[in-house]
Amino acid sequence: MPIELWLLGSIEVRVDGEVVEVGPARQRSVLAALAVDANEVVPIDQLVDRVWGDHPPQTARDTLYGYLHRLRRALSGITGISIERRSGGYLLTIDPAAVDLVRFGHLIGSARAADDDERALGFLDEALALWRGEPLAALDTPWFDTVRRRLEQDRRAAESHRAELALRNGRHGEMVSVLHQLAETHPLDERLAEHLMSALYLSGRHADALNHYQLLRRTLVEELGTEPNARVQELYQRILHDEPGFEQPAAMSPIPVPRQLPAAPRGFTGRREELHHLDEIMGSSRESELRLAVLDGPGGMGKTWLALTWAQTAADRFPDGHLFADLRGFSPTEVPTDPTTVLRGFLAALGVASDAVPSDPQAQTGLFRSLVADKQLLVVLDNARSAGQVAPLLPGSSRCMVLITSRNRLTELLTRHSASAVRVNVLSDEEARQSLAARLGRARVAAEPDAASALIARCGQFPLALGIVANRAAAYPGFPLAALADELRDVTTRLAVLDDDNPASSLPAVLSWSHNTLTPRQARVFALLGLAPGPDIGLSAATALTGLPTPDLRTVLRALEDLHLVEQHVPGRWRAHDLIKLYAAERAGHDLSEDDRTESQRRLLDFYLHTAYAADRLLEPHGSSISLAEPVAGARPQPLARLADAIRWFSTEHQVLLAAQQCAASLGRHTHVWQLAWALDNFHYRQGPVQAELAMWRAGLTAANHLDDVDIRILAHRGLGHAAADARLHDEATENLTQALKLAEHADDRDAQARAYHILARVHDDQGDHRQALKHATTALNLYRTLDLPFQEAAALNEVGWQQAQLGQYDSALAHCGAALELTRRHNYQDFEAASLDSLGYIAYHTGEHALALERYQQALVLYRALGHTYSEAETLEYLGLTHRALGHHEDARYLWRRSIQLFEAHHRHQDAQRVEEYLAALPDDT
16 A cells, blocks of 8 residues: 555554654644544634644644645645645545554454454454554544544454454453453453453363452442342352353353334425534534434424434434433323333343343443443434433433433533534424425325415414324315315314314324423413413513512413423513414413403503503603503503603514404403503504504494493594594595594584594595695694694694695795794604604795705604604605705615605505605616
């Protein structure tokens, strides 16, 4: 062989037997770090770690590049070896047979596979002859220490195998010394002890054979608390009595290779990200640590399927076998499996006789770890309940990998054993569709794409739920998928549709296995969370709902998170999958008293209403107010100090507040319904979710009609009229505002009349009837002036001026809008100050005073942004862009209009967005 790379001793490169100089020790360590993984890319960071360990110099990378450069120069011109730069790292290209370390491994494998003892002995002799001392000599980093220990373990295993073969072929005398050395290295190995005793006896050294038994016995008792196994004891008795006809015991049988993995599931699809994550964990460079992955997630997510699919795919990477155990952590009928029971099964699979298994659990773990110390083994532990159940089953070898599935997060494994968490959640939409196609056939799914989408959505992409409906669809191949989708349409009966007589195929049953592990207080909180309206819940709201002190509630929520029954998806907010939430609500109806449910929901609705009211007062401190009943005990509204706090709270809770109003309606709490609509009115006006505003006021009017209070009905008709006007539903707006006006006139409520006229002016403005709009705005202004309401008077002044500007009456418009600005600034009404500035900008623009228009629009924009008034900001941006266009500032106009379009689209004001798009399209390209 022209080239050889020696690592099993001092590091040397030889060509035709002559040593090639490859530099000092640190430079040779770079060569060795590449050679251990010959023909594979080693990342730069790994090279630094291998060569310098935990304390690399600041110039490590530069120094490494220098070593690599000099090594490449030293090896240049030598055929069959080179160091190549690849993306992310370097690799040593060489014939594997030229590396003694690699050749050693191949020879050991050949010996194991040989069908003839003499050939096997030849392979082993050749392999052991490659050793020339301590491997990787003089290299002292943690990585090299780990590799060295692994090589020493492989060498001892080879020596043990050679001794077995030699004994089997009657070479007792020559093997005594070898077996003595091996026994000293492995004092707990009872098979070695048995063969050493046999070799000594058959070599005529009876006393030495008996003495070695006593030494073994003392060691086992002291270290493991157990006696030698029955086979060794029997051999001892026969030697002790020097029985006639003593024959050599049977040669040591090889340790069986366990193959316990169940078959991978058929029809498995998707989970590419999770499978890739597991591949990364298996390929981890943490040589000194056990590779440990925890697949955690709610019941029914397919964790076991994922684990078995990956394990079967990776099985050939673990030549020493695969162990599997179902720990039954959440079984409905059985207690969680004791780890000692699993250990006994593992030890039996590894060839340990039942009577040789220690009685002490710690000794069992020690024996297990000793047996697998030098093995590449995969251990799959399915359905674990706790870290304590798993810890005794973990090997100590970094060559092993352990894959655990659990509904619990097993945090202790993450912190104490550096486990990697692999979250298993719902399928993506694409994966869910693939899952249906795998079970039902692509043609059937493609034939009803809308029904398939409905099934996926109504199952919430929950793997077990999808499996249940797919199995039912498969049982009736002639039935349309739309029929099954219709069965799932009703939320109140959806769980019943996903139930089944077979518990393993029933979503409620599978979820109940997690529920059964909860304490009474945890179960109550879980059930109440099922009643909480909206997609999630904040801590303060959950405190009101449950009535628990905040520290106690946090503890309970952490326990529910650990079981994946809820998820803290952002700090301080919790949510549950829709189907899990339905199950929680079902438990609330079954487990909680009606009084508990009623009181909890009342506390939560009061919390939302009173916090929303307080937030609204920060948004519009000068606006009209309503009277709320005192919140019930325990509601504890959330304190808000600043305008920014109010906007942030409304933005965070908006979807929840919409759902809270629906919840109040379903419970017949009509006062909560209309008051929630009122409390969100200013926020809706500023942020522009028109459809939400419309839905809330429609519900508010329905609730008001249940109450015997004309003032509330006036307010609700006006609120709905305003919402309909914002949505450009002019007929609905006019109908409700007219009704509000009639009721207000009958009640002689001039304030309510003025407000109705003011909004009617906006309806006519939107329809382009500015003369009628001006008439209504003037009527509103005159009414406000008789009531001494400067806040509303300022708004009406601005409305009159705006309508005059639309009619080209710019002098009158300037006077009215100027008066409105002066009044708003005098009383610090920033909302209407911004509106007045916007109107004045419009007037300046249309009278050719573009510089003044820019100034007014910019002032309005600053105020709107400070107030969170994105609805009006979009319009101001549009007109500010028009002003820049008039001044020839095309790039400024383009920037402003793009932002305006974004806001219009966010508010679903598509006609407005289209108008600005047309401005953009017509804008000259100055480039």
